[in-house]
Amino acid sequence: MLSIRRISNSRWWHKKKNWLFFAIFLFLVFVRISKGAFYKDFYYFISKPFWPGQFQKEIVLESIDQEYLIKLNLLTKDNIRLRQILSLQESSNDEHISAAVISRKTGGWWRQIILNKGSKDGVEIGNIVIGPGGLLGRVKNTSLFTSSVTLITSPESKLGVWVDRIQINGLLVGLGDDYPSLIIYSKDADIKVGDFVSSSPASTLLPPNIPIGIVQSIDETLKSKKTAKISLIAKPHVIDWVQILKVNI
């Protein structure tokens, strides 16, 4: 009688090949359960040298800048058109005069700058002076070659301003230091640190929507008004070149 008996090393678990297949199967199950995370991470490391570099970033930022500029132009045009329809005041944006600061008194009592453009160049009393960042002041006096500008930090300066977030008008008063004070004649006004302040659409001295500053701190509420310190966006003590806007209000 021939008894057929398998020898021990012929069992399937004795074969390395089978274990290998099993390992691969387990690995594939793991890949399936982790939804390819391992592959993605692996790809992260091997593709790292080929990622879009700084150059690409510059291109993207430039494109974003261009996009913003175009949007700004479109919005400005829209704004002018709507203001014309509503018969609101507007500034004539085409009349800018560039000028250099030749004397600067930005500390102490006298807060003024003198510019190298005067009545000869068409500068008139009451013109608005803006620098990088926003409003600096108003032309108070002109000579043939120079014009003197009262800064908004001067104790003589009082301007109507607009707090955009809470849609309220206020008065910006220079105190003789670098932070003019915003007075809002309503003790319930919900003014907060970081609020943006621009020129008021109701002002008779300034064209509307010129950036001025940001609320830096809020003082104690008085009987009928709230006061806040404003940090100016345009820094008069460092700006060397300014733009004079001819205003037709």
Place this chain on the structure above:
Amino acid sequence: MGTNFESKYLMNKFFTKKFSIISFIFIPIIFLWHPNWLGFLGVQPYWPLFWLLPWAMINGSINGLVFGLFLGLILDSLTLNESFTQIPGLIFCGFFFGRIKTHSDILVGHFRYGLICSFGSFLCGTLYLAQILFRNSSDGNFLMFIPSFKNILAEVFLTGLFAPFICSQLIRMFKFSRRKV
């Protein structure tokens, strides 16, 4: 050659003789120049006092008062604050400085200049602040107090610091030009 030498001599004589008046012309220019690197907390020394003290000490109270007025008129025309004036402070300082005599001890004299100019600067600053407060009395002028005191104190400190150097030199030069006359 002779003519050239003579004209040079005459020019030197003129500048020596008129030094005080020529230096007077430079006060508004320094006032406008406003060198930031000399400032403290953004405030400058009160330049006109550096000239007014030597002038009034040498020429007397009435002269000091008159030139205080002149300086006030010029500086007011350079600043844009039409509602406020520097004239009262400068007139008072001119008159007050004229009452002071030069001290025989040079070292004490130097410190005296610093002290006197500091006092003058404090006086001018206070008078100016009083005008601002009076003008803004309706708006709740308490807002002005802290920055105004900061301005006054910084100005007093700087004026007192520079006065010993500048005033003693100017007094020496003014005396020299008077002796030549």
